Amino acid sequence: MNEIIFNHVYKEYDGGSGWAVEDVSLRVPARSLVVFLGPSGCGKTTLLKMVNRLVEPTRGEILMDGMDIREQKPTDLRRRIGYSIQQVGLMPHMTVERNIGLVPRMLDWPGVRIRKRVLELMALMNLDPDVYLDRYPAQLSGGQQQRVGIARALAADPELLLMDEPFGALDAITRLELQNEICRLQTKLNKTVLFVTHDVDEALRLADYLVVLQEGRLIQFDRPIRILQEPRNDFVCKLLNTDDRIRQLGLLAVTRVMMSLPEEIPEEHEVVDHRATVREALSLLLGPKNCGLVVSREGKAVGWVTLEAVRSGPNEGEA
């Protein structure tokens, strides 16, 4: 389960001017990755921190599986929720092993079980235990630190994960690598994830659902492709640059525009994986002397894509 409901939530900070969050109501579907997107000061981090009660709403309520989160002790609630932040916040005096085992230790898991779980998570995050288990955070690169941070957030197998700009401080290559990692994890683990970012590309790459925020108010909440196709107002248009058609194509699976294979496949063609986006397909199609693309699924040709097919847009069916 782990459906999160924000019910007319307001927040005003002490000595602040006006609402940091104003009348936000939102139903986060369980097992989906929901990205809070907006410029700084839009209230996205405040909203996130309300879920694990690092920030208490001034008004309104937040329900988790139908239960008001205020009915639980904050420490108990937080131990059930994974939390990862931009500065990672690894304990500098603890080894990788002790860092990852932090929440299980608080939950009094037996040592053997913690050890097993730590090794499992390191494998999941592509960290070689033989090399990294006994390292201290200062001995890791930024990307490795964030991998440990994510492993730590997943340690007690929480169903809900809060991620506050986790990749904001990383270089572009590492960021992309970890974004792909999150996509991979999400298909594997299927958690409910609330993810805060101000990076539009990151948001579009990861989100099942996108929440666009401005000055504490929820402007639009929908599937990313729907927001790109039907932005609610000028702000959303500008923020996401919705006029950029290439960007939209980046959210469309190539299978949505593919046709059945022609009788005779022209010699000059390339092959694209069925998981690729139309944007990637387009890029290949624009290459020299390329008449079309064969879409392959596990080595078998399943469809055919041409420039014409891309231009005519997606076939009928759910986005």
Next chain:
Amino acid sequence: MGYILSNPGLVAEYFVEHLSLAVLALLIAGVVALPMAWILFQNRKAASLVLGILGVLYTIPSIGMIILLIPVFGLNKGSVLVALVLYNQVLLVRNTLAGLESVSPAVREAAVGMGMSRLRLAWEVELPLALPVILAGVRIAAVVSISIATVGAKFGSGGLGVLLFEGISQSQPDKLWAGTIMITLLALGLFFGLKMLEEQIISDSRTVMDPKTG
């Protein structure tokens, strides 16, 4: 040197007396200062008030401080001990607070966000991370204690200071030298001993960059 060699028993006795007074004062001050600094850390207004008061105390010269305490604790070791505890208090509270402040907000936020209770945070995160700064404070407080305990001999607290004051009043340069040498040795020994202990405690490689990983 001659005096030390010809009276090793007496000098050793003074030495132990001196050291134990300083250590006792440090222990008492530490027991009070740690929780006090931790509470002050959560209450910024009280912190600046208390630090202000302690700062004023610290400016009082040691002889003056001991004399001020004599009406309350009598002309004996007690007044000297209390004076020592007060001076140590200033150094330890200040350094413990500075140590707590040196814990990165990100570390604190992650710890709290993962569900650490306030006490667990203090014991497992704040104390170990603040330890280097706290121990530096202990080291300075130890040296300060040795010097003030010397003055304390004038007020009946015993210790190596006795040699100094007797040396002066009896015009015995030998005694004076013996006292000076021993006090210097004690202060330097404590300073470097504690420094080594500190490095031992903080020697885990947590802040050392491994050149291989860069």
